[in-house]
Amino acid sequence: xxxxxxxxxxxxxxxxxxxxxxxxxxxxxxxxxxxxxxxxxxxxxxxxxxxxxxxxxxxxxxxxxxxxxxxxxxxxxxxxxxxxxxxxxxxxxxxxxxxxxxxxxxxxxxxxxxxxxxxxxxxxxxxxxxxxxxxxxxxxxxxxxxxxxxxxxxxxxxxxxxxxxxxxxxxxxxxxxxxxxxxxxxxxxxxxxxxxxxxxxxxxxxxxxxxxxxxxxxxxxxxxxxxxxxxxxxxxxxxxxxxxxxxxxxxxxxxxxxxxxxxxxxxxxxxxxxxxxxxxxxxxxxxxxxxxxxxxxxxxxxxxxxxxxxxxxxxxxxxxxxxxxxxxxxxxxxxxxxxxxxxxxxxxxxxxxxxxxxxxxxxxxxxxxxxxxxxxxxxxxxxxxxxxxxxxxxxxxxxxxxxxxxxxxxxxxxxxxxxxxxxxxxxxxxxxxxxxxxxxxxxxxxxxxxxxxxxxxxxxxxxxxxxxxxxxxxxxxxxxxxxxxxxxxxxxxxxxxxxxxxxxxxxxxxxxxxxxxxxxxxxxxxxxxxxxxxxxxxxxxxxxx
Amino acid sequence: xxxxxxxxxxxxxxxxxxxxxxxxxxxxxxxxxxxxxxxxxxxxxxxxxxxxxxxxxxxxxxxxxxxxxxxxxxxxxxxxxxxxxxxxxxxxxxxxxxxxxxxxxxxxxxxxxxxxxxxxxxxxxxxxxxxxxxxxxxxxxxxxxxxxxxxxxxxxxxxxxxxxxxxxxxxxxxxxxxxxxxxxxxxxxxxxxxxxxxxxxxxxxxxxxxxxxxxxxxxxxxxxxxxxxxxxxxxxxxxxxxxxxxxxxxxxxxxxxxxxxxxxxxxxxxxxxxxxxxxxxxxxxxxxxxxxxxxxxxxxxxxxxxxxxxxx
Numbered sequence: 001x002x003x004x005x006x007x008x009x010x011x012x013x014x015x016x017x018x019x020x021x022x023x024x025x026x027x028x029x030x031x032x033x034x035x036x037x038x039x040x041x042x043x044x045x046x047x048x049x050x051x052x053x054x055x056x057x058x059x060x061x062x063x064x065x066x067x068x069x070x071x072x073x074x075x076x077x078x079x080x081x082x083x084x085x086x087x088x089x090x091x092x093x094x095x096x097x098x099x100x101x102x103x104x105x106x107x108x109x110x111x112x113x114x115x116x117x118x119x120x121x122x123x124x125x126x127x128x129x130x131x132x133x134x135x136x137x138x139x140x141x142x143x144x145x146x147x148x149x150x151x152x153x154x155x156x157x158x159x160x161x162x163x164x165x166x167x168x169x170x171x172x173x174x175x176x177x178x179x180x181x182x183x184x185x186x187x188x189x190x191x192x193x194x195x196x197x198x199x200x201x202x203x204x205x206x207x208x209x210x211x212x213x214x215x216x217x218x219x220x221x222x223x224x225x226x227x228x229x230x231x232x233x234x235x236x237x238x239x240x241x242x243x244x245x246x247x248x249x250x251x252x253x254x255x256x257x258x259x260x261x262x263x264x265x266x267x268x269x270x271x272x273x274x275x276x277x278x279x280x281x282x283x284x285x286x287x288x289x290x291x292x293x294x295x296x297x298x299x300x301x302x303x304x305x306x307x308x309x310x311x312x313x314x315x316x317x318x319x320x321x322x323x324x325x326x327x328x329x330x331x332x333x334x335x336x337x338x339x340x341x342x343x344x345x346x347x348x349x350x351x352x353x354x355x356x357x358x359x360x361x362x363x364x365x366x367x368x369x370x371x372x373x374x375x376x377x378x379x380x381x382x383x384x385x386x387x388x389x390x391x392x393x394x395x396x397x398x399x400x401x402x403x404x405x406x407x408x409x410x411x412x413x414x415x416x417x418x419x420x421x422x423x424x425x426x427x428x429x430x431x432x433x434x435x436x437x438x439x440x441x442x443x444x445x446x447x448x449x450x451x452x453x454x455x456x457x458x459x460x461x462x463x464x465x466x467x468x469x470x471x472x473x474x475x476x477x478x479x480x481x482x483x484x485x486x487x488x489x490x491x492x493x494x495x496x497x498x499x500x501x502x503x504x505x506x507x508x509x510x511x512x513x514x515x516x517x518x519x520x521x522x523x524x525x526x527x528x529x530x531x532x533x534x535x536x537x538x539x540x541x542x543x544x545x
Numbered sequence: 546x547x548x549x550x551x552x553x554x555x556x557x558x559x560x561x562x563x564x565x566x567x568x569x570x571x572x573x574x575x576x577x578x579x580x581x582x583x584x585x586x587x588x589x590x591x592x593x594x595x596x597x598x599x600x601x602x603x604x605x606x607x608x609x610x611x612x613x614x615x616x617x618x619x620x621x622x623x624x625x626x627x628x629x630x631x632x633x634x635x636x637x638x639x640x641x642x643x644x645x646x647x648x649x650x651x652x653x654x655x656x657x658x659x660x661x662x663x664x665x666x667x668x669x670x671x672x673x674x675x676x677x678x679x680x681x682x683x684x685x686x687x688x689x690x691x692x693x694x695x696x697x698x699x700x701x702x703x704x705x706x707x708x709x710x711x712x713x714x715x716x717x718x719x720x721x722x723x724x725x726x727x728x729x730x731x732x733x734x735x736x737x738x739x740x741x742x743x744x745x746x747x748x749x750x751x752x753x754x755x756x757x758x759x760x761x762x763x764x765x766x767x768x769x770x771x772x773x774x775x776x777x778x779x780x781x782x783x784x785x786x787x788x789x790x791x792x793x794x795x796x797x798x799x800x801x802x803x804x805x806x807x808x809x810x811x812x813x814x815x816x817x818x819x820x821x822x823x824x825x826x827x828x829x830x831x832x833x834x835x836x837x838x839x840x841x842x843x844x845x846x847x848x849x850x851x852x853x854x855x856x857x
Contacts, residue, residue: 060583068587144592146587146588146592149589219801220806221710221799255808256796259697267705268709268710435590456587
């Protein structure tokens with residue numbers, strides 16, 4: 001008996017060492033590949049093969065007008081096409097399914113000429129009437145489209161006088177509508193004939209006009225798309241305007257992040273989507289894997305309830321802005337892989353004001369303390385400030401993705417004598433609770449392709465909804481309305497510059513950071529790019545072997 | 546016998562009813578609004594209210610529960626909030642994958658567990674016995690999640706023998722089935738070993754040996770049959786819990802079974818799906834247990850199930 005007790009732990013340790021030894025050598029290939037020399041990139045693009053993408057979520061439905069799910073939009077963007085595409089270099093929308101377009105002088109009548117020869121995967125030709133039906137369906141309350149109103153709400157009525165001409169009559173001028181029309185997935189035309197034929201099953205048998213055709217959906221496992229041989233209407237953003245080169249495109253749902261990396265290493269997938277900065281860093285030097293990165297189209301911020309007794313004082317809000325060391329948060333939370341947010345708009349979005357880097361609040365604890373002193377908050381024996389016997393104490397709503405950020409903020413605000421209690425909820429509850437205004441501070445983020453997203457968060461009409469800070473500022477309301485109704489690019493830019501200056505000055509939020517997204521691509525697949533906002537550019541990609 | 550079966554079924558129904566009440570209550574206690582989650586940030590408050598009404602989520606809880614139970618009795622487990630598909634359809638879509646992995650894991654566990662257990666008993670207190678026991682201790686103490694990742698790194702990443710998240714074919718089955726089988730096999734191994742040691746020291750075995758009967762026959766025919774009862778119990782219990790979805794392992798291997806379905810449902814606050822999967826797992830667990838109880842009588846005729854009180 002005594003003997004067994006001695007040998008067993010020893011054996012366990014030996015076994016563990018053997019196992020760990022086997023395990024630790026696994027991460028070696030990336031390094032050894034670096035030493036082996038550069039990958040060949042001279043090979044000619046060729047047809048065939050399968051591109052497999054690992055993604056952590058499964059779409060709810062592929063009926064784009066019934067979903068607000070990012071996984072669905074990503075797959076849907078390959079199955080469908082839209083009126084415009086976005087050119088990040090010029091920040092312009094450019095023709096895709098719309099050959100050309102004109103906008104009337106009052107900015108309220110928009111006329112599009114559709115490309116001819118575009119056909120759906122089921123052989124139905126794309127006509128202006130189908131586009132009209134698509135949008136009317138999205139706006140029909142019976143469809144219960146989560147994004148329909150947000151995307152097309154500005155449209156009063158639609159005409160389709162002939163197969164190629166599509167006319168929107170707007171309730172009021174809307175710059176955002178133009179942006180929405182390049183949204184990669186959710187403004188694509190859908191064939192009502194196909195929807196009628198499939199009925200409730202349409203969401204699992206979608207029909208579009210895009211480069212990839214839906215093939216199959218194995219629940220919990222994968223979605224497979226095949227090349228649309230008839231695709232000839234690719235846009236000018238890509239070299240290959242015909243059918244894609246690879247035969248198949250497979251999306252595999254892998255929820256566990258470590259499994260995702262293992263699947264990439266083993267060759268089971270070619271692209272690992274949305275990997276963490278920590279994982280990404282291991283592949284920076286790799287010759288077998290290419291790292292792709294994209295600045296998120298949205299930012300992360302701390303919102304303050306301006307109706308709160310403590311936070312209604314602009315001096316306190318400014319002090320909070322100065323006490324938060326964003327640089328430390330970017331380093332600590334994002335491992336340095338991200339940008340400091342200077343204004344409520346991310347630098348990737350149209351309308352971002354570069355001057356905000358100059359005029360935003362700089363980290364300055366001394367100045368913050370002075371502001372609080374001047375506002376009448378004095379430090380008590382516990383190091384917490386007080387005013388009229390009431391402590392400078394607030395609650396901060398947070399969810400699991402914010403754990404480290406909220407803790408850092410708690411520590412930083414302690415420095416100026418502010419007591420922060422972190423309340424952890426889930427994301428949907430934070431949105432709900434904050435919407436009702438029963439909170440002090442909350443961490444929040446958004447993703448959008450138009451600066452008018454700020455209307456959702458800061459226009460007084462949105463109090464009770466996404467205007468959590470309960471901002472009621474007439475000047476800001478007027479600017480936001482003007483910004484959403486101005487189609488002239490330069491003029492619009494100026495309006496958003498004013499908006500950003502005003503929001504920063506009023507310190508409703510503490511803009512925190514803009515995250516980066518990382519994607520790992522096995523060099524077996526060449527030519528993969530990232531689309532603006534979300535999704536992959538696969539039109540010029542091909543499989544090497 | 547029939548009376549016993551009825552009693553067991555009644556007790557099983559009571560358990561299932563308990564599970565349904567409990568999960569229903571629990572699910573509604575989780576903070577988070579499933580409708581807001583589904584429609585996203587940008588949907589208007591009116592839309593959220595409208596959908597909530599459509600789905601009956603604004604009704605009193607008792608009424609919601611009554612509707613739910615009435616549905617279940619009619620074979621309607623509700624509709625998934627996420628996909629809009631019937632819950633039962635999604636569950637039956639995923640269940641074969643779980644059965645596949647559970648059966649394979651149990652087969653591995655039975656073969657490996659019994660073999661190792663018998664070898665250890667036969668060579669008691671030798672190096673062989675100690676090695677087996679050490680392996681068994683390791684097997685039972687290594688977290689399945691970790692073992693799964695380890696096997697994946699070795700056999701899929703390093704040696705590329707098996708794919709990862711490839712589907713549900715034979716090659717895809719090996720790693721998750723082995724991972725799951727390890728735990729069950731260690732329990733079976735220990736039970737077999739201790740049971741065998743006890744039986745092997747009994748008089749009738751000594752008599753058999755004295756008569757010069759072949760050792761293999763003694764081991765398998767005379768001794769092993771008497772060890773089977775505890776082994777069958779454990780196999781049954783393991784089978785029941787594996788059929789309920791090996792949640793973590795399915796997640797690690799992206800196996801499209803009931804386990805990943807349940808996790809997904811929890812993360813998307815898909816109330817009907819969480820209730821449906823939990824209830825389904827409960828029904829499977831209870832049913833397998835009843836079957837195991839009935840099996841005892843066949844394995845060991847000395848056990849007369851009809852003489853036992855219900856629920857025993």
